[in-house]
Amino acid sequence: MVNIPIINPLHWGYHGTVEQAVSPNGTVNLKLKDSKAGSSNKGSQLHEFIGEQVPELSNNARFELNPYLFTGILQTMYLGSADFSKSFPVFYGREIVNYSDGGISTADWVMAGWKQKYDFAENDAKFNLEQFKKDEESTHPENWPRLHPRTRFLNDEELKGVHAETKPLIVVLHGLAGGSHEPIIRSLTKNLSEISNGKFDVVVLNTRGCARSKITTRKLFYAYATDDIREFLKREKERHPGRRIFTVGYSFGGTILGNYLGEDGENAPVDAAAILCCPWDLYTASLKMRDDWWSRKLFSKNIAQFLTRLVKVNMGELEYTQGKDEPPAYPASIEHPSYTVFTRENLKKAYSFNSTVEFDDVYTAPCLGYKNALEYYKAGGSINRLPNIKVPTLIINSKDDPVVGEEAIPVVPAKENVNVTLCITDIGGHLAYLDKKYNSWAGAQIAQFFNKFEELVQ
Structure with a gap:
């Protein structure tokens, strides 16, 4: 019998609470235009401004989400x-x-x-599609893929x-x-x-x-x-x-x-x-995606395959062929990313990836000069x-x-x-x-x- 982890019961429900994490010394003082927001002479600290002007983000504020989506x-x-x-x-x-x-x-x-x-009707999301398509055709650059709905070139x-x-x-x-x-x-x-x-x-x-x-x-x-x-x-x-x-x-x-x-x-x-x-x-988040049963089974593989499709679609420009293309002039680094990772062999590997760590091990980390994905995550996280x-x-x-x-x-x-x-x-x-x-x-x-x-x- 497979033991499926139990979702943390403390995170069930649709009634949410906000907790502000703020410096003990307060936050930056915002200079206000006038008295509309209160004491314009003293201004307002950022966290106080948020709490007063966006009440649902004040400390200990309550909010409600969809009761059917309770995790x-x-x-x-x-x-x-x-x-x-x-x-x-x-x-x-x-x-x-x-x-x-x-x-x-x-x-x-x-x-x-x-x-x-385009005579858009808000209630049924219909509009003058014929006119939109005419304008779309007249502005679309040659050899560009078709764009998503309601999007065209200017x-x-x-x-x-x-x-x-x-x-x-x-x-x-x-x-x-x-x-x-x-x-x-x-x-x-x-x-x-x-x-x-x-x-x-x-x-x-x-x-x-x-x-x-x-x-x-x-x-x-x-x-x-x-x-x-x-x-x-x-x-x-x-x-x-x-x-x-x-x-x-x-x-x-x-x-x-x-x-x-x-x-x-x-x-x-x-x-x-x-x-x-x-x-x-990024390092801690990657451990969540690797070690948490739900995250690994439900999300990690999908993200990895989404990234793989992105590489596949752009292989015409990205592909590196040894012996045909000149190797990079510099060792792989943040300043000089290497493109030698974009090979047909690596793309074939990528089709079987089950995690973003696997993708970044093969593509992102070596491209930027890191030994592996975890080293890249430790350096690249915006927490730094x-x-x-x-x-x-x-x-x-x-x-x-x-x-x-x-x-x-x-x-x-x-x-x-x-x-x-x-x-x-x-x-x-x-x-x-x-x-x-x-x-x-x-x-x-x-x-x-x-x-x-x-x-x-x-």
Whole structure:
């Protein structure tokens, strides 16, 4: 008889509680615009501001999720398997972003005006598909894959309009091998773009090779891949120096964002940030995925095979053939990633991978000069750079997250950095936090955080 582990009974239920992990000395003082938020002369500390302006994230606050999804495993499985095709309808206009190393990724801008342009009916999610397809065909670059629903490339005039916008900008980083099309990202971008009658401009920066993006260099993404977000934010800030910029990272996107904010410190052109369900300690999170029966059986293999498909789709550009291609000029390192791992032999191995550790052992670790995946995880986790985050940052993690695990939540480092407020929930799963209507509770809180920050903070 197989002994199946029992889920922790303390993490059952749909009534959740928030616990703020805050420095004993308090948090950074935010200068307020006026008296709308209380005592404008004294300002407001970050954790107090969050508690007052986003009440459901105050210390000991209670919230409710879907009663049918009463564990983190059920929340996470439902998010990954249910049909959300008609939920969170968002129109995206795609831009190809060019980087200094010759690589590209894509930026999907939320185009709120396209709902009217294409006669979108909110109740049944129908719109003028014929006109959309005509515009899609006229803007689609040659040899690019077909994009996800309600997403097409911007024409030159539309792109100029996007670049001329001066509203506060929110840049979203998605999870591992995901993209703007994911239901949880659409839920967030819909929330962000509609709050306060559309006060924000919202864009999802898809990582290289993701969301049906082509790649032009032998480089994908990894925990240290902060150059792209750095260049993108620099470009946007230079275009409109007085424009406020906010950033939000989900899961592995949170890892990249956390590493970037820690690397650049006070030089990051970001006014505030939010990070949801980030595996801050990649090493500890990897042990959760390896040793926990539920996490290993239900999630680890799926993630590994998702990454394998990403490599397979991009093998035309990535593939290295010994004897045909010149070997790298430098030993593998963070500064000079090696592409010799992208071989047909390794791809054949990858089809049988059952864990992300196996994938990173074969691909990511040797690509970056590490001995193995665990060494890469110890070095690449954003927990190492959390102490140097200088931007006011809201962090949300759940104790019942089957992908991250409770042990990877950075309680001690968060309490030692006055610029962050860590909100720990006892339920929510990985990125899900689905309420009775299957909307994202966490996404709504993040949207309200940015809304109030823009409204009240200098």
